[in-house]
Amino acid sequence: xxxxxxxxxxxxxxxxxxxxxxxxxxxxxxxxxxxxxxxxxxxxxxxxxxxxxxxxxxxxxxxxxxxxxxxxxxxxxxxxxxxxxxxxxxxxxxxxxxxxxxxxxxxxxxxxxxxxxxxxx
Amino acid sequence: xxxxxxxxxxxxxxxxxxxxxxxxxxxxxxxxxxxxxxxxxxxxxxxxxxxxxxxxxxxxxxxxxxxxxxxxxxxxxxxxxxxxxxxxxxxxxxxxxxxxxxxxxxxxxxxxxxxxxxxxx
Numbered sequence: 001x002x003x004x005x006x007x008x009x010x011x012x013x014x015x016x017x018x019x020x021x022x023x024x025x026x027x028x029x030x031x032x033x034x035x036x037x038x039x040x041x042x043x044x045x046x047x048x049x050x051x052x053x054x055x056x057x058x059x060x061x062x063x064x065x066x067x068x069x070x071x072x073x074x075x076x077x078x079x080x081x082x083x084x085x086x087x088x089x090x091x092x093x094x095x096x097x098x099x100x101x102x103x104x105x106x107x108x109x110x111x112x113x114x115x116x117x118x119x120x121x
Numbered sequence: 122x123x124x125x126x127x128x129x130x131x132x133x134x135x136x137x138x139x140x141x142x143x144x145x146x147x148x149x150x151x152x153x154x155x156x157x158x159x160x161x162x163x164x165x166x167x168x169x170x171x172x173x174x175x176x177x178x179x180x181x182x183x184x185x186x187x188x189x190x191x192x193x194x195x196x197x198x199x200x201x202x203x204x205x206x207x208x209x210x211x212x213x214x215x216x217x218x219x220x221x222x223x224x225x226x227x228x229x230x231x232x233x234x235x236x237x238x239x240x241x242x
Contacts (some may be wrong), residue, residue, distance in 0.1 A: 001196075001197060001199075002188075002196075003188055003189075003190055003194050003195065003196045004194065004195050004196070005193060005194045006193045006194070006195070007193050023171065023195065023197055024197075025169035025170075025171055025197050025199075025217065025218075026149065026168065026169050026218070026219050028147065028149060028217070030171070030195075030217070047147065048146035048147050049146075050144065050146055050151070054193075067123075067124055068124075069124055072126060072127045072128050072175075073124050073125065073126045073127070074124065074125050074127070074144065074151070075122075075123075075124040075125070076122060076144055076145075076146050078122075078146075096146070096149075096151075096217060097146075097147070098147050
């Protein structure tokens, strides 16, 4: 494979809530996604999910608190934990999660992406 | 867990070639490490290893080519592939790799870190 430049890959798409695969290793995916607005409450039964903010501010609502992430901050949502990403303004995120991870977890929604697109090459 | 600020965690240590654990999920570690100089040639038998440059420039020497990474660029070294990280000046790296990964892979060296320190909390 070749190296991946995160900013170059982010410049290749402008849709929201559609994760793009930019790397795969050890059964895990590295994905990039742009978010704006409120997502659905959901959880992942068997996957922990890492959100790293590359640009902007992301609030991850949990049932008992909000986690507010700005650039260069990450949070790991453990498997089974209900969460709802909220982006008041556009935010750019790197996700690190198992290949099996569905973006809406246990919920079927109009924004469910069952087969994320790869933009590795 | 709480959120992790990468720059804050990087400010907590100044030693080279000593990966620090800042996250764990799905059997994988997120580590931060500062590198300067030339590392040893090595490979990992069963682990793919991701290097993401947060600051500076890293050259990953492979047997057939060099991969030069600057800020916001990553490269995945597949399992079994010989590689040698080289940092002419100090470089700050985020690593994604399985919990089982030893920094020097198949090689025992004075810089082998068999039990990386966690700085999550």
